[in-house]
Amino acid sequence: MKKASIIAVAIANSLISGCASQPFSSFETFHPQDLNALLASGQYVQKTDNFFVINDSSSSMADNYQGAGYPAQPSPTKLSVEKEILNRINLTIPDLKLTSSIRSFGFGHCLSWSFTQLNQPPTDYSKSSFGSGIDTLTCASGGSPLDSALEQTNKDLSSTTGNTAVLILSDGEVDTDPVPAVKALRQRYGNNLCVYNVWVGNKQDEYGRAVLNQLSDLGGCGFGTTAERISSPEAMTRFVQTVFLKAGTPVVDCSTQDDDGDGVNNCNDKCPDTLKGAPVNPLGCWLVDVKFDNDKSNIKPEYYPELDKAVAVIQQNPGVNIEVQGHTSSTGTIVYNQRLSERRAQAVKNYLSGHRQTGGALTARGYGLTRPIDTNETEAGRANNRRVQLEVLK
Numbered sequence: 001m002k003k004a005s006i007i008a009v010a011i012a013n014s015l016i017s018g019c020a021s022q023p024f025s026s027f028e029t030f031h032p033q034d035l036n037a038l039l040a041s042g043q044y045v046q047k048t049d050n051f052f053v054i055n056d057s058s059s060s061m062a063d064n065y066q067g068a069g070y071p072a073q074p075s076p077t078k079l080s081v082e083k084e085i086l087n088r089i090n091l092t093i094p095d096l097k098l099t100s101s102i103r104s105f106g107f108g109h110c111l112s113w114s115f116t117q118l119n120q121p122p123t124d125y126s127k128s129s130f131g132s133g134i135d136t137l138t139c140a141s142g143g144s145p146l147d148s149a150l151e152q153t154n155k156d157l158s159s160t161t162g163n164t165a166v167l168i169l170s171d172g173e174v175d176t177d178p179v180p181a182v183k184a185l186r187q188r189y190g191n192n193l194c195v196y197n198v199w200v201g202n203k204q205d206e207y208g209r210a211v212l213n214q215l216s217d218l219g220g221c222g223f224g225t226t227a228e229r230i231s232s233p234e235a236m237t238r239f240v241q242t243v244f245l246k247a248g249t250p251v252v253d254c255s256t257q258d259d260d261g262d263g264v265n266n267c268n269d270k271c272p273d274t275l276k277g278a279p280v281n282p283l284g285c286w287l288v289d290v291k292f293d294n295d296k297s298n299i300k301p302e303y304y305p306e307l308d309k310a311v312a313v314i315q316q317n318p319g320v321n322i323e324v325q326g327h328t329s330s331t332g333t334i335v336y337n338q339r340l341s342e343r344r345a346q347a348v349k350n351y352l353s354g355h356r357q358t359g360g361a362l363t364a365r366g367y368g369l370t371r372p373i374d375t376n377e378t379e380a381g382r383a384n385n386r387r388v389q390l391e392v393l394k
Contacts, residue, residue, distance in 0.1 A: 025075065032088065033233050043250045051098050054103050058173075061171065065080070102136070225239065287387060299348065322393065
């Protein structure tokens with residue numbers, strides 16, 4: 001149908017339907033499901049950056065909706081159901097950073113005598129702002145120039161970046177061929193664009209459903225559904241999840257994990273590769289209970305049994321490389337404590353090397369006073385810091 005004919009028919013339809021805002025129905029309260037938990041766990045991540053709605057506000061949408069899933073008083077029009085669907089989508093969208101927009105198509109007073117109207121320019125998404133955009137869809141009149149809305153959406157998207165979901169709500173009874181406009185969108189935005197549709201029609205509108213599905217198929221990554229199919233909170237959750245999210249890598253609760261089996265959970269374990277059977281401190285680090293006197297690096301005979309236990313653990317894990325780490329308290333200068341920690345580490349390494357039969361490499365390294373495990377303000381704390389620690393090297 002030529003544009004001039006469309007305008008003539010649209011004007012006639014507008015005069016018949018009238019210019020006043022049309023009454024809307026009151027729907028039963030919708031209880032959305034929360035998708036934020038899926039995001040917090042990492043099970044799903046955001047995939048869509050821009051959400052652009054194209055809403056059918058032509059005269060056919062003023063007809064009563066005869067489908068199921070949207071009980072209301074009085075009986076809702078198709079336009080009322082479109083708005084209710086958008087409200088439910090808005091309630092279900094989790095906490096995402098999005099750019100959103102709403103554009104309608106039709107003709108007459110409802111669209112300021114244009115084929116398409118930008119009801120909400122591209123803006124940072126929030127539930128309140130998107131809700132205000134939905135509220136501007138006050139009536140339905142005129143023909144169904146969906147192609148005009150798609151052509152303008154092509155321009156609306158020019159300032160956006162990232163992945164875009166274009167959602168068309170309509171009964172599919174269009175006056176002109178919208179296929180070229182979708183092809184133009186696809187050509188310009190490629191794989192960054194997905195076209196979805198929700199068919200809001202009655203049985204006599206079945207042909208329109210096929211038209212809308214063809215548009216989603218052209219987009220390559222979108223799909224079509226119906227108002228009835230997404231009427232329940234569960235179905236709406238699946239729809240929103242599919243449009244806006246994709247599978248991610250779940251975040252494991254580290255407090256329930258203990259990879260090295262040392263009795264210290266992964267959240268608190270500062271030495272996650274401790275050998276099986278090695279005694280550890282509250283931080284999960286293999287600590288040989290050898291205490292040194294202040295300013296000393298010689299091993300007292302009373303600590304030989306402790307070192308023999310370390311030898312046994314090493315023997316049970318042949319081939320591993322272990323760093324013998326020496327540490328000091330804060331008494332004395334930095335330079336002196338560094339040298340003292342090196343002597344302590346070397347002393348323990350020499351003992352372990354002299355008693356083991358097989359195993360990987362042993363290296364000695366001093367850390368001075370840089371890694372305390374206790375306070376240096378008390379004698380007991382300083383004694384704990386004068387220590388030797390064993391760590392498995394990867």
